[in-house]
Amino acid sequence: MGTRYVVIFVVALTASVAVLLTGFRQITKPVADRNEEIFNKRAVLSAVGDYLGEGVKVGNLEDDQVLDIFDKQVQQVVLDMQGNEMEGVKAEDVEMAKEKKKPASEQKLPLFIYEQGGEKFYIVSVRGVGLWDEIWGNIALEGDLNTIAGASFDHAGETPGLGAEIKDNSAFPRAFKGKEIFKDGEYVSVNVRKGGAIDKRHEVDGITGATVTSNGVTEMLYRGIKNYMPYFNSIRQQSMR
Amino acid sequence: MAETLEKTAAKTAEPFFGKKEKKLLTDPLNDNNPITVQVLGICSALAVTSLVWPSLVMAIAVIFVCAFSNLFTSLLRTYIPKQVRMIVQLVIIASLVTLVELTLKYLNYPVYKQLSVYIGLIITNCIVMGRLEAFAMANKPWRSFLDGIGNGLGYGAILVMVGVIREIFGKGSLFASSPFEWKIIGPSAEYSIDTTTSYMFGWYANNNLMVLSAAAMFIIGIMIWIQRSYNKKLVDVS
Numbered sequence: 293m294g295t296r297y298v299v300i301f302v303v304a305l306t307a308s309v310a311v312l313l314t315g316f317r318q319i320t321k322p323v324a325d326r327n328e329e330i331f332n333k334r335a336v337l338s339a340v341g342d343y344l345g346e347g348v349k350v351g352n353l354e355d356d357q358v359l360d361i362f363d364k365q366v367q368q369v370v371l372d373m374q375g376n377e378m379e380g381v382k383a384e385d386v387e388m389a390k391e392k393k394k395p396a397s398e399q400k401l402p403l404f405i406y407e408q409g410g411e412k413f414y415i416v417s418v419r420g421v422g423l424w425d426e427i428w429g430n431i432a433l434e435g436d437l438n439t440i441a442g443a444s445f446d447h448a449g450e451t452p453g454l455g456a457e458i459k460d461n462s463a464f465p466r467a468f469k470g471k472e473i474f475k476d477g478e479y480v481s482v483n484v485r486k487g488g489a490i491d492k493r494h495e496v497d498g499i500t501g502a503t504v505t506s507n508g509v510t511e512m513l514y515r516g517i518k519n520y521m522p523y524f525n526s527i528r529q530q531s532m533r
Numbered sequence: 534m535a536e537t538l539e540k541t542a543a544k545t546a547e548p549f550f551g552k553k554e555k556k557l558l559t560d561p562l563n564d565n566n567p568i569t570v571q572v573l574g575i576c577s578a579l580a581v582t583s584l585v586w587p588s589l590v591m592a593i594a595v596i597f598v599c600a601f602s603n604l605f606t607s608l609l610r611t612y613i614p615k616q617v618r619m620i621v622q623l624v625i626i627a628s629l630v631t632l633v634e635l636t637l638k639y640l641n642y643p644v645y646k647q648l649s650v651y652i653g654l655i656i657t658n659c660i661v662m663g664r665l666e667a668f669a670m671a672n673k674p675w676r677s678f679l680d681g682i683g684n685g686l687g688y689g690a691i692l693v694m695v696g697v698i699r700e701i702f703g704k705g706s707l708f709a710s711s712p713f714e715w716k717i718i719g720p721s722a723e724y725s726i727d728t729t730t731s732y733m734f735g736w737y738a739n740n741n742l743m744v745l746s747a748a749a750m751f752i753i754g755i756m757i758w759i760q761r762s763y764n765k766k767l768v769d770v771s
Contacts, residue, residue: 298616302620305621313631313632328638331643
C-alpha cells in the first residue's frame with residue numbers, strides 16, 4: 293500500500309463521513325432547533341413558575357402552550373449596558389454565552405417582561421462560572437424590582453449530586469423566592485452562604501460539598517443583576533413622576 | 534487468547550448464531566469483563582455513575598457506538614491502510630458519537646442537555662478503540678458486531694450496578710432527574726431542606742462520599758474482589 297493509496301483512502305473516508313453527518317444534521321435541524329427554542333423558553337418561564345395560573349406547572353405545559361404563553365404574555369426587550377432599549381432585536385435571540393465574550397460595553401442584555409393578572413414580572417438572564425464549566429440562570433423580579441419571584445438555574449457540567457443540585461434539586465431555586473436584592477436602599481444581590489443562611493432576607497443556604505458552585509452562583513447573581521440596574525433605575529424614576 | 538482461536542475457527546463453516554457467537558455476547562459479562570477484568574473504561578465509570586439515569590443512557594450509547602464501530606471497522610478492515618488505522622478508527626468512532634448526539638437533540642432535547650458532556654466522553658473510552666484493535670480488525674462483520682454488543686453490555690452492566698449503589702446511598706433515590714424519579718431513603722421531614730418530597734424510609738442521612746468519584750473506585754474494587762473469589766478462572770497462577 294503506497295502513500296497514494298493512504299491519501300486517497302483517508303480523503304475519501306473523511307469526505308463521506310462529512311457528507312453523511314452534514315446531511316443528517318440538515319434533516320434533523322428544524323426539529324432540533326424548535327426543541328432548543330422550547331427548552332430555553334421553558335427555562336425562562338420556570339423562573340415565574342409560581343405565577344402561571346392556578347395549578348399550572350412548567351413541567352406540565354405542552355410544547356405549544358409554552359410558545360403560546362410567550363407570544364401572548366411575554367414582552368421581549370433587549371437592553372444595552374447603559375440601560376437603553378435596543379431596536380430590532382428579540383430577547384430570545386440574544387445568546388448569553390456569546391455576549392459574555394464581548395467587551396463589557398458592547399454586551400446585550402435580554403429582558404423578558406411577563407404579565408399575569410395585571411402584575412408585571414421582570415425576568416433577567418445571568419451567566420457565570422461554576423466549578424467545571426459555565427452556569428446560568430433566569431431570575432424573576434416582582435414589580436417592585438426588589439423582591440425575587442422565582443429563579444431557575446442550569447449548568448454545563450457541574451458534578452451530579454453536588455454542584456448539579458442547583459438545577460436538579462428543586463429546593464435550591466425555590467429558596468430564592470421572596471429574597472430581596474436591596475438592603476436599606478443599597479444593592480446587595482442574594483448571597484449563597486456556605487453552612488446556611490444567616491440573613492434570611494438576603495441569603496440562601498449553600499449546597500454542602502459544592503462550595504465553589506455556590507460561590508459561583510453568588511458571584512453570577514451579583515454581577516448579572518447589577519447589569520440591569522441602569523434600566524431598573526429609569527423605570528423607577530418614571531413611576532415616581 | 535480467545536481472539537486468535539476465533540480467527541482459525543472462522544475458516545470452517547459458520548453457523549449464524551452458534552456457540553461461539555453466544556460466547557461473544559456472554560464472555561464480556563463475566564470472564565472477560567471490560568471494567569472488572571481488563572480494567573478499561575474506568576474514567577467514565579467513575580465520572581457518570583453518581584446517578585443511575587446518566588449511567589443507563591451512557592451504557593446504551595456505548596453499546597450502540599461499540600457495536601457499530603466494530604461493524605464498520607470490520608467491513609473496512611481489508612481496505613484500511615495499516616499506517617493510519619488508528620486514525621481511521623477514531624474517525625469512525627467520532628462520527629458515530631456525533632450521530633448519537635444529533636439523534637438525542639432531535640428526539641429528546643432535555644436529555645441531550647443533561648448528557649451532552651458524557652456522550653462526548655465515549656470518544657475517549659478505551660473499550661471502544663480496544664475492541665476495534667483487538668477484534669474488529671481481524672474478524673468478520675457479524676461476529677465483530679456481536680462482540681461490540683457484548684462488550685458494551687459488560688461495560689453497561691457494571692456502570693448501572695455502580696450507579697444503583699451510589700445513588701441509593703448517596704442521594705437516597707433511584708433514577709433521579711429522569712421522568713420516573715423514585716425516592717427511597719432520605720432524611721426525616723424535620724431535617725430535610727426540601728419539604729415537598731417524602732421518602733419511603735425517613736431515617737437515613739445521605740452519605741456524601743458516595744456522590745464523589747472516589748466511591749466508584751471502592752465499589753469497583755469490591756466488585757473485582759467478589760468476582761475473583763468465585764470465578765477461579767480469573768485468579769493469577771503465576
